[in-house]
Amino acid sequence: MGSDPATVLAFLEGIHPYDTLPPAALAEVAGAMQRRSLPPGAAAYRFGEALDGLFLVERGQVEITDANGAPVSILGPRNSFGERGLMRDGHAATTARALGAATVLMLPAARFRRLVDDSPAFARFFTRGAAARPDGGSATAGRGGPPGRGATLATLRVAELVTRAPISCAPATSVAEAARAMRDAHVSSLGVTDGDGRLVGIVTQRDLSDRVLAEGRDPAVAVEAVMTRDPVTLPREALGSDVLSLMLGRGVGHLPVTEAGRFVGMVTQTDLTRFQAVTAGVLIHDIGAAGDVAALAQATGRIPALLVQLVGASQSHEVVTRLITDVADAVTRRLVALAEARLGPAPVPYVWAACGSQGRQEQTGHTDQDNCLIFDDAATADDRRWFEALAQEVCTGLDACGYVFCPGEMMAMTPRWCQPLAVWQGYFRGWIARPDPMAQMLASVMFDLRPIAGDRRLFDALQAETLAAASQNTIFTAHMIANSLKHAPPLGLLRGFATIRSGEHRHQIDMKLNGVVPVTDLARVYALLARIPAVNTRARLVAAEGRGVLSVAGGRDLVAAYDLIADQRLAMQAALVRSGRKPDNFLAPSDLSEFERSHLRDAFVVVRTMQSALGHGRVAAT
Missing domain, CATH: 3.30.460.10 (Beta Polymerase, domain 2)
Structure with missing residues (x-):
């Protein structure tokens, strides 16, 4: 069935990653889209079939099931499907059926692959933000070089040098109160902010010594009388080399970090020393x-x-x-x-x-x-x-x-x-x-x-x-397989996450129990089946693929999914530490961007699919 390019174009303009395409390219994609009407229960494609292209739900709902008929998700308007098979071997890795009457748009496979090649943003979205590794796995985009090679102080972003939440005071705060605040927080400086959180100055222990004590001023004097006004600042995206240059060039030991004028942290000489020592x-x-x-x-x-x-x-x-x-x-x-x-x-x-x-x-x-x-x-x-x-x-x-x-x-x-x-x-x-x-x-x-x-x-x-x-x-192996399926990825059928419903971690997901543990359990079974002595999860997955317990496609998908889940868990823990809290394993999906949520969910879908395959005895064929 044909489609009206103007209507399709208006639909695509508000959907990521189509919204990243230049106007001419987007218009070309809209013109290439084919609209298909699916009656209730009709399949857009079935598992193992050659895929015509990438599908996008325009109206209605589409149920996605795995190779064994187990439900994976229910997709609604603006959701894509079929990309996993296109990015692998061109054959469907799932089955897609309409729930009720539905309308889908199909971008032909050749046009989809051309977009992946020509548009980095489009490619990142449909490859789960991953780049292939030599061992057949994938790594999250943005990693800084090969394993073992870290950033130097000069190349690290300023945001990573900020070790605690910002500590500030108002301009009218007395210097005595400011001194007590520094003492209690074990810091040597405070940002001075207005009612909107905008940085207007900085006061340091040295300022209190040189401008208050040495001058015999009243401890009740306001901070605004002794602070350094409009100090030089750096954005979160600046590099450590910028910190070094400013500290050496201006002879300062404290540099405020701002975002849109608001005070978000402080980098000190102590932070630089700590970085070199840790x-x-x-x-x-x-x-x-x-x-x-x-x-x-x-x-x-x-x-x-x-x-x-x-x-x-x-x-x-x-x-x-x-x-x-x-x-x-x-x-x-x-x-x-x-x-x-x-x-x-x-x-x-x-x-x-x-x-x-x-x-x-x-x-x-x-x-x-x-x-x-x-x-x-x-x-x-x-x-x-x-x-x-x-x-x-x-x-x-x-x-x-x-x-x-x-x-x-x-x-x-x-x-x-x-x-x-x-x-x-x-x-x-x-x-x-x-x-x-x-x-x-x-x-x-x-x-x-x-x-x-x-x-x-x-x-x-x-x-x-x-x-x-x-x-x-074989009996023990069967029991181990059953045990490995007890922890399910946190997937909701309606294209969302199954979050914790009550208690301290309500509306969050457990990135350990429902994130990495399902993959760890799968890898342990693969190691058992192939007598792999390695105990590291990723090493087990790679070895299982090498020994034929996992297919090349299934192994690469699972390694890529594990990489994304494990990286996201660590990024969340690092963010908690930077904010002054203890790291834990609970993530609120609402804290992620739409892009991040989409790819994290895709990773969980891969894990669920591999669990289903293992449970139905389809390991190497996956």
């Missing part, structure tokens, strides 16, 4: 030299700043979480060494292993501890008491350093998880032979074990035996 390497060096738990806690207290710095340097999530986990590993090893120095040498060989996010090398700014202790079967009753004391000291030390006790008590200080190798072998054999719900949960956690300190040969023997036995037991 790197994973520096923290690990300080941890290695720490003589007690207090010194270790002082070092781990700088982890939030490290998180902000790494995210601000556009590092990918796997680099950020690996470096943060490296710090946790260093703390664990140092605590083990301090405990051994007090308790004496170990009576028999042992290995301290981490599970959970530390085991997978995926720690963020918000984590607890999950660990266990495996020791040689030759241990006597007296030897066991030595290991119990070791576990108590290390776990207590980790808690003092910010790695809080595991709510589920999955820690070496819990007697069940401090046992000789033979007991651990019995644990895994029992879980595999009798995969009840508790066994599934425990096996899921323990399959993420990674040795941290001690004799890793004990761990290697346990892992090799366990992977072989588990992969050969």
Whole structure:
């Protein structure tokens, strides 16, 4: 069926990313669009069919289902569909049917691909903001170079140097009140703002010393009498090199940051020093030299700043979480060494292993501890008491350093998880032979074990035996697959998110439990099926594709989805730290732009589709 280009053009003008196209290009696209009327239940396309092009709902609703007929979403006017198949191999990755009568617009495949090639904004929207990596995955757009390479102080944006929420006072505030405000907030300057939040001046501790105390002025004098008026400022988008240039050129130690004239933060010489001092390497060096738990806690207290710095340097999530986990590993090893120095040498060989996010090398700014202790079967009753004391000291030390006790008590200080190798072998054999719900949960956690300190040969023997036995037991594998489907991505049918309905986090989504955990669970099953020894989620996904457990297309889609979800989680945590709050895992979709919401939802759709495929036994074919 034909279409009226003028009507289509008016429709497209208010839809992203069409609104980014030049007028001539947009008019050409409108002219190329084909209008199709779908009666109730009619399919625009079915799974596996060659796609004619990209579809856009003009009127009515369209239901999207996956390869197994499971509903993915219900789309309404202005929503696109079909792009995933077009960006892969040109064949439909889902089925699209009209719910009631519907009208859709179709942009022919060749015209769509030409737009992707010619328009960066259009391409970013329909490729989920991703750029291909050599390993077949994808990375979020805007990353600053290859993994391991971060921004220098000169190239970092000013917004990433601002370490806390702005602290200000009114012009009429007395200098005594200003001094108390600086003392209480542990800062050396205040922005002076008018009633609209616009910056009119700055007052520093030096101003109070030179212009008040040294001059014998009354502490009740107003700040506006001693402040520096109309100070030089920088926008959030400025670079660290601009900060360095202004501080050196003007001899100042404080630079206000403004946005549309409003005061949004302060960069100080202390911030620059802190940036240079907070790197994973520096923290690990300080941890290695720490003589007690207090010194270790002082070092781990700088982890939030490290998180902000790494995210601000556009590092990918796997680099950020690996470096943060490296710090946790260093703390664990140092605590083990301090405990051994007090308790004496170990009576028999042992290995301290981490599970959970530390085991997978995926720690963020918000984590607890999950660990266990495996020791040689030759241990006597007296030897066991030595290991119990070791576990108590290390776990207590980790808690003092910010790695809080595991709510589920999955820690070496819990007697069940401090046992000789033979007991651990019995644990895994029992879980595999009798995969009840508790066994599934425990096996899921323990399959993420990674040795941290001690004799890793004990761990290697346990892992090799366990992977072989588990992969050969089809009943256990089936239970593990079922367990991996328990955490669903937070998708609402009406093109939105299924947010938390009540409580402290109402209208938010849990980016851990419903974001990264579903992918982590999938990757663990793939690793089990292919006997992959890696425990890192991304490494498991890439290895699963390499071994044929995942198809190339399915593997790349899932890695891309995981990258986007994990990057968004870290960006959210870094933003919380910059605002002076503790990082957590809860994200309000309303805090994201329409572009970000669209791509995050697309990533969740990929995860749900892969869960459905695994649940229906369609893994490698996906």
